[in-house]
Amino acid sequence: MHTVETVLLVLMLGSLTGIAARYFRVVPLPVIQIVLGAMLSWPRHGLHIAFDPELFLLLFIPPLLFADGWRIPKREFFALYKPILRLALGLVLFTVIGLGYLIHWMIPEMPLTVAFALAAVVSPTDAVAVSAVTRNLGMPSQTMRVLEGESLLNDASGLVALKFAVAATLTGLFSWTAIARDFIWIALGGLGVGALIGWGFAVAREVVTRRLGDVAATQMVLLLVLLPFAAYIVGDRIGASGILAAVAAGVMTNFTDLSRSEFVAERMQTEGAWTLVESAFNGAVFLLLGLQLPSIIGVTLREAGDRWWLPAGYAAAISSALLLLRWVWLTIGVQGSLWRAHGEGKMIEKPSYLLTVATTLAGIRGAVTLAGALSVPLLLNNADSFPGRDLLIFLATSTILLTLMIGTIGLPLVLKHIPSSGEPASAQEERRARVAACKAAITNMVLGKEQAESVDPQWLSQYQESAGRLTQEYRRRIDLLEDPVPAATPEASTETQDAIRQRRHRYVVELELRLKSLHVERDTLYEERHEYHINDESLRSLVAELDLAEASLRKRLHVARQAAGLVANTSAPFDPLDPGV
Structure with missing residues (x-):
C-alpha cells in the first residue's frame, strides 16, 4: 500500500475507534486501537507497514509530549519534583539493574548486555498510554501529576541506558563515567535547547502579534503545531534528547501564554488544533503498535516451534517482575517523599497501601518502548547477527500489552476501594477563582461620583439599568459558588442549607431553560437558511x-x-460536547 494511503487509512481508523470508544466506555481506547490494528494486519494479505523507529519517534512522539508538557499543571509539577525525579531517574536505574540480571538468569543464552538493553527498553512508562488509560478512572489528582511527570522525564534515562547497553554489546566496552557524562548532556542539553526554542518562539510571536493582533492567529497556531518537531530535531541533531526538548518547549510555551490573555482567537484556535492533533496522533500510535503485533509474534513463535509457551512465559515473568520492582521502589524509595509532600500540603491525598498499588499498576509501557526495541541494530560490528534481537522485540512488545491489560483491568478495581478525599482541591480553587472574577466584574461596573456627573443623564440611566441586571446575574452566580456560612444553631443551619439548596436548584433550572432556548435559536437559524432567508x-x-x-x-x-448535589464531584475532565452534561 502506498505511504500516503496508509497514513490516511490510519488517521481514519483512529477517528472511527474514537467514536466507537464513546459506545464502549468500559474498554479503554488504546486497547480498542491495538486490537483493531492487529486484526487488520494478521491475515497474510492484511495491512503491513514497515516500522521505522526514527521516523516514528520524529512524527508521532514530539507533538504528544509537547502537548502533555503544555497542559500539565506547572505548580503541582514543581511542587512534587522529588517523587517525580525519584521515579524518572532512580526507578529506571533500579529497573535496568534488577530486571537485567533477572532476565540473564532466566534466559542464559541472552548475553548480560542484551538483557540490560531489554530492561532499559521496558523501564520507561509511556505518557500517552498512562494518560489514555487513567484519564477517566478517578485517579487522585496529585498522584496523576506524579505519574505524568514521571512519564514525561523517564524516556531520557531509559533511552540513555539502552544506548550504552547496545554499545557495550557491539564493542564489549562499558564505562560508568561515560554513562554519567552522556546522561547529563542528553538530559540537560535536551531540556535546555527545548526551553530556548520555546522562549525564542514566544519572543517572535509577541513581536508579531503585538503589532498585528489576532489577524495572524491562524499562522501562529500553525507555527505552534510545528514547534515540537523543531525542538525534537534540534535536540536530536546536537546529540541531546529530542524527547525532553519537545517536553521543555511545551512547558516554556505554556509559561509565555500566561501574558497573552487578550488574544482570544489565537487561544481558541490553539485549543482546537491541539485537540485535533492529540486525537489523531494518539490513535495513530496505538494502531501502528497493533499493526506490528502479528509479525513480531509470528517470528518469535516460528523460532520457538513446539516450545511456543516458553517466550510467553518469559513475557509474563518479565511483566510481573517489572511491576514488582516498581512496587518495591515506590514503597522504599518514594513513599517517604510522598509523606513529606503530604505533610507540607503539596499533596492532598494521604499515601496509602492502595494508592501505592494503583501507582504500581499505572506503570504502563507504550510506543517509546516499541520504538526503542525496534531501534536495536540488526548486526554487530563483526557483521554477526545481534544476539537475541527478535526475542528482545517480542518480549518488549508483550510487556506493552501485558502492562496495558493489567492497568486496564486492575486500576478500576483498586481505585474503587480508595476512599474519596471529597471535592478535589482544584475544583475548590476553580470555584473561588470564579467568585473572585464575578466580584471584580461587579466592582468594575460601579461608577465614581465624578464620573457619573460628567456623563449624559440619559446614558447614565441606561447604564445603571443594564448594570443592575448584570449585577443581579453575577450575584446569583456568587450565591451558587460560595460556601454557605455556618449558622449558630443546628435548626438555623438546616434552614440555611435548605434555602441554599433550593436556590441552587432554581439556578440549575434557569440554566437548563437557557440551554434549551439556545437549541431553539439554532434550529430556527437553520430553518431560515433552508428557506433562503439568510445565506x-x-x-x-x-x-x-x-x-x-x-x-x-x-x-x-x-x-x-x-453545587446542587445533582452531579458527583469527580476528577474526570469536563467535556463540553458530551450531551450528558
Missing part, C-alpha cells in the same frame, strides 16, 4: 456565536449541578 455565511457567523455561548453555558450548568 451560508450569515448562518455560520450566527451559529458560531450560539456554539460558543452553549459551550460556556454547558460548563456553568455542570458546575451548578455539582
Whole structure:
C-alpha cells in the first residue's frame, strides 16, 4: 500500500475507534486501537507497514509530549519534583539493574548486555498510554501529576541506558563515567535547547502579534503545531534528547501564554488544533503498535516451534517482575517523599497501601518502548547477527500489552476501594477563582461620583439599568459558588442549607431553560437558511456565536449541578460536547 494511503487509512481508523470508544466506555481506547490494528494486519494479505523507529519517534512522539508538557499543571509539577525525579531517574536505574540480571538468569543464552538493553527498553512508562488509560478512572489528582511527570522525564534515562547497553554489546566496552557524562548532556542539553526554542518562539510571536493582533492567529497556531518537531530535531541533531526538548518547549510555551490573555482567537484556535492533533496522533500510535503485533509474534513463535509457551512465559515473568520492582521502589524509595509532600500540603491525598498499588499498576509501557526495541541494530560490528534481537522485540512488545491489560483491568478495581478525599482541591480553587472574577466584574461596573456627573443623564440611566441586571446575574452566580456560612444553631443551619439548596436548584433550572432556548435559536437559524432567508455565511457567523455561548453555558450548568448535589464531584475532565452534561 502506498505511504500516503496508509497514513490516511490510519488517521481514519483512529477517528472511527474514537467514536466507537464513546459506545464502549468500559474498554479503554488504546486497547480498542491495538486490537483493531492487529486484526487488520494478521491475515497474510492484511495491512503491513514497515516500522521505522526514527521516523516514528520524529512524527508521532514530539507533538504528544509537547502537548502533555503544555497542559500539565506547572505548580503541582514543581511542587512534587522529588517523587517525580525519584521515579524518572532512580526507578529506571533500579529497573535496568534488577530486571537485567533477572532476565540473564532466566534466559542464559541472552548475553548480560542484551538483557540490560531489554530492561532499559521496558523501564520507561509511556505518557500517552498512562494518560489514555487513567484519564477517566478517578485517579487522585496529585498522584496523576506524579505519574505524568514521571512519564514525561523517564524516556531520557531509559533511552540513555539502552544506548550504552547496545554499545557495550557491539564493542564489549562499558564505562560508568561515560554513562554519567552522556546522561547529563542528553538530559540537560535536551531540556535546555527545548526551553530556548520555546522562549525564542514566544519572543517572535509577541513581536508579531503585538503589532498585528489576532489577524495572524491562524499562522501562529500553525507555527505552534510545528514547534515540537523543531525542538525534537534540534535536540536530536546536537546529540541531546529530542524527547525532553519537545517536553521543555511545551512547558516554556505554556509559561509565555500566561501574558497573552487578550488574544482570544489565537487561544481558541490553539485549543482546537491541539485537540485535533492529540486525537489523531494518539490513535495513530496505538494502531501502528497493533499493526506490528502479528509479525513480531509470528517470528518469535516460528523460532520457538513446539516450545511456543516458553517466550510467553518469559513475557509474563518479565511483566510481573517489572511491576514488582516498581512496587518495591515506590514503597522504599518514594513513599517517604510522598509523606513529606503530604505533610507540607503539596499533596492532598494521604499515601496509602492502595494508592501505592494503583501507582504500581499505572506503570504502563507504550510506543517509546516499541520504538526503542525496534531501534536495536540488526548486526554487530563483526557483521554477526545481534544476539537475541527478535526475542528482545517480542518480549518488549508483550510487556506493552501485558502492562496495558493489567492497568486496564486492575486500576478500576483498586481505585474503587480508595476512599474519596471529597471535592478535589482544584475544583475548590476553580470555584473561588470564579467568585473572585464575578466580584471584580461587579466592582468594575460601579461608577465614581465624578464620573457619573460628567456623563449624559440619559446614558447614565441606561447604564445603571443594564448594570443592575448584570449585577443581579453575577450575584446569583456568587450565591451558587460560595460556601454557605455556618449558622449558630443546628435548626438555623438546616434552614440555611435548605434555602441554599433550593436556590441552587432554581439556578440549575434557569440554566437548563437557557440551554434549551439556545437549541431553539439554532434550529430556527437553520430553518431560515433552508428557506433562503439568510445565506451560508450569515448562518455560520450566527451559529458560531450560539456554539460558543452553549459551550460556556454547558460548563456553568455542570458546575451548578455539582453545587446542587445533582452531579458527583469527580476528577474526570469536563467535556463540553458530551450531551450528558
